[in-house]
Amino acid sequence: MSNEAVVHAHGAVTTHEGHGDHHHEHHHHETFITKYVFSQDHKMIAKQFLITGMVWAVLGGLMSVLFRLQLGYPDATFPWLEDILGKWAKGGRITPEAYYALVTTHGTVLVFFVLTAGLSGTFANFLIPLQVGARDMASPFMNMLSYWFFFAASIVMLSSMFVETGPFSGGWTAYPPLSALGDASPGSKIGMDMWLISMALFVVSSLLGGLNYIATVLNMRTKGMSMTRMPLTIWALFFTAVLGVLSFPVLFSGFILLIFDRNFGTSFYLSDIFINGVGALPNEGGSAILYQHLFWFLGHPEVYIILLPAMGMVSEILSVNSRKPIFGYMAMIGSLFAIAILAFLVWAHHMFVTGLNPFLGSIFVLLTLLIAVPSAIKVFNWLTTLWRGNIRFTPGMMFAIGFVSLFISGGLTGIWLGNSALDIHLHDTYFVIAHFHIVMGVASMFGMFAGIYHWFPKMYGRYLNNTMGYIHFWVTIAGAYLIFWPMHYEGLAGMPRRYYDYSIWESFKQFAELNRFISTVAMIVFAVQLLFLFNFFYSIFKGRKVTTLNPWGATTLEWTTPIKPGHGNWVGEIPEVHRWAYDYGKDGKEFIAQTTPVGADESHH
Amino acid sequence: MTMFLTTAVIVLIFVVIFQIAKASEYVSVLKGEEVSRKQNNKINGFLMIGFLVLGLIGVWYCNELYYGKTLLVQDAASVEGARVDSMLWVTLAVTGIVFIITQIILFWFAYKYQESDTRKVFFFPHNNKLEIIWTVIPAIALTVLVVIGLRNWFLFTGEAPQNAMVVEVTGKQFGWIYRYPGKDGSFGKKYYKNIDNASNSLGLIWEDELAHDDVVMEQTMYLVKGKPVKLIIGSRDVIHDVGLSHFRMKMDAVPGIPTTLWFTPKYTTKEMKELTNNPDFQYEISCDQMCGNGHYSMKGVIEVVEQEEYDAWMVKQKPYYVQQFPEKDPAAPKPATDSVKTASAKPVEAAKKAVAKL
Numbered sequence: 001m002s003n004e005a006v007v008h009a010h011g012a013v014t015t016h017e018g019h020g021d022h023h024h025e026h027h028h029h030e031t032f033i034t035k036y037v038f039s040q041d042h043k044m045i046a047k048q049f050l051i052t053g054m055v056w057a058v059l060g061g062l063m064s065v066l067f068r069l070q071l072g073y074p075d076a077t078f079p080w081l082e083d084i085l086g087k088w089a090k091g092g093r094i095t096p097e098a099y100y101a102l103v104t105t106h107g108t109v110l111v112f113f114v115l116t117a118g119l120s121g122t123f124a125n126f127l128i129p130l131q132v133g134a135r136d137m138a139s140p141f142m143n144m145l146s147y148w149f150f151f152a153a154s155i156v157m158l159s160s161m162f163v164e165t166g167p168f169s170g171g172w173t174a175y176p177p178l179s180a181l182g183d184a185s186p187g188s189k190i191g192m193d194m195w196l197i198s199m200a201l202f203v204v205s206s207l208l209g210g211l212n213y214i215a216t217v218l219n220m221r222t223k224g225m226s227m228t229r230m231p232l233t234i235w236a237l238f239f240t241a242v243l244g245v246l247s248f249p250v251l252f253s254g255f256i257l258l259i260f261d262r263n264f265g266t267s268f269y270l271s272d273i274f275i276n277g278v279g280a281l282p283n284e285g286g287s288a289i290l291y292q293h294l295f296w297f298l299g300h301p302e303v304y305i306i307l308l309p310a311m312g313m314v315s316e317i318l319s320v321n322s323r324k325p326i327f328g329y330m331a332m333i334g335s336l337f338a339i340a341i342l343a344f345l346v347w348a349h350h351m352f353v354t355g356l357n358p359f360l361g362s363i364f365v366l367l368t369l370l371i372a373v374p375s376a377i378k379v380f381n382w383l384t385t386l387w388r389g390n391i392r393f394t395p396g397m398m399f400a401i402g403f404v405s406l407f408i409s410g411g412l413t414g415i416w417l418g419n420s421a422l423d424i425h426l427h428d429t430y431f432v433i434a435h436f437h438i439v440m441g442v443a444s445m446f447g448m449f450a451g452i453y454h455w456f457p458k459m460y461g462r463y464l465n466n467t468m469g470y471i472h473f474w475v476t477i478a479g480a481y482l483i484f485w486p487m488h489y490e491g492l493a494g495m496p497r498r499y500y501d502y503s504i505w506e507s508f509k510q511f512a513e514l515n516r517f518i519s520t521v522a523m524i525v526f527a528v529q530l531l532f533l534f535n536f537f538y539s540i541f542k543g544r545k546v547t548t549l550n551p552w553g554a555t556t557l558e559w560t561t562p563i564k565p566g567h568g569n570w571v572g573e574i575p576e577v578h579r580w581a582y583d584y585g586k587d588g589k590e591f592i593a594q595t596t597p598v599g600a601d602e603s604h605h
Numbered sequence: 606m607t608m609f610l611t612t613a614v615i616v617l618i619f620v621v622i623f624q625i626a627k628a629s630e631y632v633s634v635l636k637g638e639e640v641s642r643k644q645n646n647k648i649n650g651f652l653m654i655g656f657l658v659l660g661l662i663g664v665w666y667c668n669e670l671y672y673g674k675t676l677l678v679q680d681a682a683s684v685e686g687a688r689v690d691s692m693l694w695v696t697l698a699v700t701g702i703v704f705i706i707t708q709i710i711l712f713w714f715a716y717k718y719q720e721s722d723t724r725k726v727f728f729f730p731h732n733n734k735l736e737i738i739w740t741v742i743p744a745i746a747l748t749v750l751v752v753i754g755l756r757n758w759f760l761f762t763g764e765a766p767q768n769a770m771v772v773e774v775t776g777k778q779f780g781w782i783y784r785y786p787g788k789d790g791s792f793g794k795k796y797y798k799n800i801d802n803a804s805n806s807l808g809l810i811w812e813d814e815l816a817h818d819d820v821v822m823e824q825t826m827y828l829v830k831g832k833p834v835k836l837i838i839g840s841r842d843v844i845h846d847v848g849l850s851h852f853r854m855k856m857d858a859v860p861g862i863p864t865t866l867w868f869t870p871k872y873t874t875k876e877m878k879e880l881t882n883n884p885d886f887q888y889e890i891s892c893d894q895m896c897g898n899g900h901y902s903m904k905g906v907i908e909v910v911e912q913e914e915y916d917a918w919m920v921k922q923k924p925y926y927v928q929q930f931p932e933k934d935p936a937a938p939k940p941a942t943d944s945v946k947t948a949s950a951k952p953v954e955a956a957k958k959a960v961a962k963l
Contacts, residue, residue, distance in 0.1 A: 080608050096898040171895040177860060178843040178897060184778065185897040271861030274800040274808070274841045276778060288844055288859050322718070325730040353846065354857045355864030358762035362755050369747045376743040377736065379707060384735070386714040388727035392642075393649035393719065401653070401715055408707050412700040419750060421757035422696060425689045425853040428846065428893040467626035470649065474656075481660065489671035494850025496893045499901035506887045507850060510674045527615060531622060544630060585726035 030567075038148075040140035041567040045147050046126035047459060050452070052147075052154060053118020054533060060109040061526050067102040070094045072519025074501050074512075088166070096500045100169035101187055103498060107172030108195070109157070110441065112202055115306040117150050119448050120244075123309055124213045124237040126455065130558035131231050133222025133575060135568045138215035142208050149205035153198045160194035168195040171498060173299065176269040176291050180261045183278045192262070196255055203252045206244050213241035222557070224577035228333075229594070231556050231581040232326060235333050236312020239340040240305050247301040247344070254294030261286070289354055296347035303440050304343040308336060310447020311378065311407075314400040316581075317454050318382055320554045321397035322389030323590065325582035328381045335374035335381075342371045352420040353427050361420050368418035375411050379404065390585075394552070395469030396454030402477045403446040409481075410439025413488070428498075431491020434484045442480040449473075452536070457551050461564040462543030468535040472528055479525035483518050490514070555593045556581050643720065650719035657712035661705075676850060679881055682888065682909075683868040686853030688757050695753060699746055761854075765867035769833035772826060774890075775807060776838075776845030776858035779899035781890060782806055783826045787818030787924055792837075800841065804929050807841075811926065817933075821925035825906045826890075828870050829915045835867040845903065848893035851877070857894055870909040877909075 039045060066085075069078065070093070077092035088098035125143065129136055137143045160167040169187030170178040174195070182189035217238045221230070257268040261283075269291045270283035319326040326332060348356060348364045356364075382404050391397065413435040417423050426432065449472075456464050495508040502508045502515075550559040557577070561569050575595040583592040587603055633641035672678065681687045718724070773784040773792060784807060786792045793816020799808035806823075809816045828834050838847050840858035847866065848855050856866040878886045890905030910918070927934045 096901070100895075100898060100900075169898070175844055175895070178895065181843070184843050272797040272841075273843075273860050274777075274797050276802065276842070280798040280800060280808075284861075287862065289862065322726070324726045325728065327729060328731045328736050330731070331736050353855050355859060355862060358759060361762070362758060365754055365758065366751055369751050372747055373740060373743050377740055380739040381736075383707065383710050383714060384729070386711070386718055388724075388729065389714075389718045390721065390724050390726045391646075391650075391715060391719050393646050393653075393715075398649065401711065404711055405708060408704065408711070412704050415700055415747070415750065416693070416696050419692070419696065419754035421754045421761060422689060422692055424761060424855050425686075425693070425850070427855055428848070429850075465626045465630060466645065467629045468622065470645070471622060471626075474652065477656070481663070485664070486667055486671060489667070489675050492675040492677055494676055494848070494891070496848060496891050498895050501901055504902060504904065505889060505891065506883075506885055507889050507891070511671075514671065531619060534619070534623070535626075582730065585728045587728075588725070 038144060040136070040144050042125045042129050042137050042140065042143060043459070043565070043567075043569075045143050046122045048147050049117055049121030049125060049150070052151065053114050053122065054536070056109050056113040056118065056154065057529070058533065060106050060114060061529060063102045063106040063109075065523055065526050066094065067099055067106070068519040068522045070099055070500065072516040074503060097166055097169060097186060099500045100171075100498070101167045101191075104169050104171055104187070105157075105161070105167055108168075108199075111172060111302065111306070112199070113150075113154065113157070115441070115444050115448075116206065116244075116302070117202070119306065119444060120213075120237060120240050120309045121147070121150065121209060122448075123233070123313060123451050123455075124209065124241065126459065127233050127558065128213055128216050128237060129220070130458070130561065130565075130569060131234050131556050131581075132217060132220060132225055133557050133570075133577065134216055134220035135570070135574070137212045138220060139212055143212050146205050146209035146212065149201050149208065153201035153205060156194050156198035156201060160191050160198065163190050163194065165189040165191055167191040173292075173295060174258070175295075176258060176261060176288055177273055180258060180269055181273070181275060181281075182262075183275045193259075196259055196262075200252065200255060203248045203255075206248055210241040210244040210248075213237060214245065217241075222574045222577055225557075225594075228330070229577055229580045231312075232315040232329070232332055232336075233309075233312040235336055236308045236315070239336050240308045243301040243305050243308070243340055243343055247298040247305075250294055251298035254291055254298075257294070258291065289351070292351050292354060293347070296350045297344075299350065300347040301343040303436075304339055306440055306444045307447075308339070310403060310444045310450075311336070313447050313451040313454070314403045315382070315385075316556070317396050317400040317450050318385050318404075319582055319584060320454075320552050321392045321394055321400070322386055323392070323553075323584050324385060324389040325584050325586075326381070327384035327387075328377070329580065329582060331377055332381055335377045338374040339371060342367060342374075346371065346418075349418055349420070349423070352423045365418065365420045369415060371418075372411070372415055375407075379408055379411070394453065395464065395466060395473060396450045396452075398470070398473040399446045399450035399453060402473065403443050403450060405477070406438050406443040406446060406480065409485075410435055410437075410443060414439060425494075426491055428496055429491040430487045430495045430497060433497050434487035434491060437487075438480070438484050442484070446477075449476075449532070454552070455558075456536075456539070456543075457546045458558055458561075458565075460540050460543070461546050462539055463546060463551075464539045464543060465535050468531060472532045472535070475528040476525060479521050479528070482521045483525065486514055486518065550593075553591050555583055555591050557594060560593070560595055646720050650716050653712050653719075654716040657709065657716075660708070676853075679851070679877075680871070681851070681853050682870060682872050682877060683849075683852035683854065684871055685757075685761055685868045686851075687871075688760070689853040692753055692757055696750060699750065761867075765835035765865070766833045766869075769835045769867055770829065771835050771837060772828070773837045773839070774826070774847055774858070774905075775841055776847070776892065776896070776903070777806075777841040778843065778897050779892070779903040780823060781826075781847075781903070781905035782841075783822055783905075784925075785820040785919070785922070786815075787820055789815055789818055791815045793817065793819050797841065809925065811930075817926040818924045819926070820919075820922045822922070825908050827915055827918055828907055828909045829912050830870050830873045830876075830909050832912070833867055833869045835865060838864045838866060843896050844894050845892045845896045846894035848891040849888070849907070850891065851888050855893055873909045873911060874907075875910075 079092045081089035082092050088095055165186045167187060168191045170185055178184050179188050179192055217234060260266040261269050267283035267286040269288050270286040273281045315326050315332060346364055346368045349368045352361055417426055417435055453464055453469055490511050546563050557575060560575050562571060577594045578597045579594055581594055586592060681690045771786060775782040793813040794810045795808045796810055797808045799805055807821060838856050838858045840860045845858040846855060847858060852868050854866055854868050856864050874888060878884055888907035892900055892903035
């Protein structure tokens with residue numbers, strides 16, 4: 001921890017007097033490098049995470065467009081594909097190797113780089129210090145390292161696209177033996193080593209970030225900011241960080257064993273294997289299922305690492321724009337807590353058809369379906385927050401409402417899949433694709449968009465263009481449903497995921513037309529995301545300027561900082577907090593900021 | 606050329622949208638930001654309810670289009686699969702009702718409570734009674750679903766019935782190998798280091814006499830209508846998955862760890878052709894676990910036949926051992942019907958022995 005940070009920490013918690021002038025007068029000498037590249041300012045690091053995440057979102061999205069092209073037009077050839085992909089699209093048709101590489105990288109990148117680093121990396125960094133009233137993170141240096149480890153992970157992942165045998169192509173879950181044996185799949189040669197190195201770097205990044213978020217939330221809240229006065233965003237980001245810190249090391253251990261199996265002749269995951277063209281391997285006694293336990297011990301909490309920040313931001317944005325307190329604040333925290341605990345106890349529901357002990361399976365069914373209870377509480381509380389509110393449809397609010405809609409749609413199908421006897425039928429079909437894309441992929445993207453639209457004025461001192469925001473919202477939500485809703489039907493026909501071509505299958509070939517439709521919509525939705533990106537970068541420089549400190553009329557602390565806060569956030573003293581974050585419409589007042597002392601005649605709730 | 610045109614059109618659309626977006630910003634400055642914000646609010650409030658109506662119509666229309674293409678219109682082809690289907694319908698009813706109600710509430714509230722100068726918001730931070738109601742009701746509904754689910758789960762994963770026949774299924778990149786225990790009703794031992802693609806695809810240990818009458822084949826697996834079958838599933842290389850969508854069953858094939866799955870076929874392939882009105886109907890085994898670049902083509906076929914047909918077919922099969930060592934062919938094979946009866950009479954011991962060996 002740097003000396004600066006120590007001073008800040010004390011400033012935040014205890015010594016307020018006379019501290020402010022220090023920050024008003026004193027500026028670090030900032031060069032381009034320290035301000036924009038190796039910055040230790042949490043706000044700049046947040047933007048770095050956000051923009052790197054956007055780059056990955058575009059690449060990951062583009063990959064999905066490419067493999068959707070194959071699924072939608074399995075017989076067509078596109079000569080331009082050969083121009084950009086070379087031998088991976090010989091004759092203008094994506095090869096199976098390339099198809100599986102695209103699917104795998106799309107999954108890895110979207111789950112980890114966009115919806116983990118891009119989402120909680122951005123908003124935990126940006127919002128935690130601003131909303132708890134801290135000058136920066138507990139360790140700004142570690143925070144900087146967190147970004148640069150992520151950057152290194154990105155570079156390694158990107159490089160793996162260009163190796164001769166291709167990037168890893170065994171699915172984002174990387175189950176051995178397929179991922180352990182280069183002879184079983186060309187993508188499992190050097191491409192897989194790079195995938196593992198990249199993911200290892202990513203785990204380091206996410207641990208450095210997570211420890212920092214936890215330390216900041218626990219230790220650096222301003223005077224009066226008790227835990228139960230924190231905005232729900234902070235609660236959600238806090239639980240997210242806890243989940244990450246406890247589960248990523250387990251994933252890492254799984255990866256270490258995999259690296260040993262791949263390179264040093266161990267047999268943690270390998271047993272009884274005969275590879276065509278190679279012969280019988282010497283490995284005996286390993287268990288391929290062990291990897292799946294280690295992977296899903298992270299893999300399931302990971303779903304909530306992706307979802308909780310979105311839930312937190314949506315709670316905040318719904319409340320601000322309904323001009324009404326979030327309904328059931330304590331129940332919202334309680335349900336977040338319940339979800340965080342249960343997240344660790346349900347991993348094996350991804351493994352119902354692996355030959356899992358049936359008794360163990362039944363326990364996981366029970367715990368999995370239990371998650372529906374806190375999820376239901378959250379949904380009903382969001383709905384009640386809207387009830388008798390005075391809703392302003394800012395683009396952020398639209399995406400928040402869209403999130404709730406998607407969370408309901410995707411969450412309900414979780415009840416199907418979590419019930420093992422039904423999962424036997426639906427496992428690894430398009431039903432699963434529809435389920436997790438709606439509830440985890442698109443919903444979390446909506447949470448992220450909501451956050452970007454809502455806090456963009458705080459990030460850049462300008463607004464995003466509203467008209468483009470509305471177009472972005474309506475096309476994206478309609479497109480998301482058009483893409484993923486019909487996939488439920490494909491799943492109910494038993495259509496398996498990760499197939500390159502369905503035409504040889506009597507049972508699954510009836511959806512050719514639907515697949516073409518889905519691919520077309522996917523391309524339109526992708527194009528609209530480019531419109532959003534354009535809006536984002538254009539508005540950074542040319543957007544309408546923010547002229548008031550608190551454009552949304554929100555109660556939380558970030559809106560008490562200057563329009564463009566410097567490193568240290570507040571000029572002068574860090575404000576003191578006197579109340580919870582949701583006094584909207586109380587006693588006939590539009591809103592009461594957290595910094596306003598409780599009046600003598602104020603009603604209790 | 607088309608590529609170029611498409612790009613040009615897309616760019617043009619972008620430019621138009623951008624110009625409109627910019628113009629609307631200027632207009633809002635002219636009209637007064639507050640006024641135009643309220644106008645936008647009205648438009649979006651209206652679109653919310655419009656989206657709800659169109660969305661619900663879309664849900665109905667999608668069902669019209671694709672319901673007939675799913676397995677929901679086909680009776681499950683196994684006795685156990687029928688239980689999956691009934692469970693599916695109960696789950697659909699419960700989640701479907703919740704889906705419709707909550708989506709209507711969500712978008713209706715968004716429309717109804719859009720900003721209005723006359724409304725005073727209702728300060729409503731919490732209400733214990735409401736919160737208890739919507740904790741308890743989902744909990745009860747889920748309990749019902751869990752009970753139904755677990756009863757089926759324990760049935761499906763429990764012991765196969767006494768009269769079950771046993772077939773071993775082995776996945777490999779990219780195909781399936783089936784093994785029948787032969788007339789002795791027991792599988793011979795195997796060891797993966799004996800595998801040789803040309804002469805011993807499963808690595809059978811020839812010294813084990815039980816292996817001598819094992820029947821090994823690829824492509825098509827024959828099963829008997831109305832007779833439970835227990836599959837002993839394994840893999841030679843990476844993880845595969847025996848996906849049996851018509852029987853509503855599925856189980857991973859893991860190298861080194863045998864798994865089992867049992868079900869009772871209800872219709873012969875011939876009957877299914879009539880039921881589905883599809884003369885090309887096949888029971889397909891799809892690999893449902895990513896297993897490499899040929900994953901999408903890893904197809905197996907199951908032919909469900911009547912007992913007599915099965916017996917007649919089995920008689921014609923030569924044991925794998927005999928195929929590999931034609932000189933060891935017993936000079937005068939016993940009458941075929943005898944051997945089949947023995948095979949089907951002792952399947953339980955056969956299964957037990959087979960499992961023990963694995």
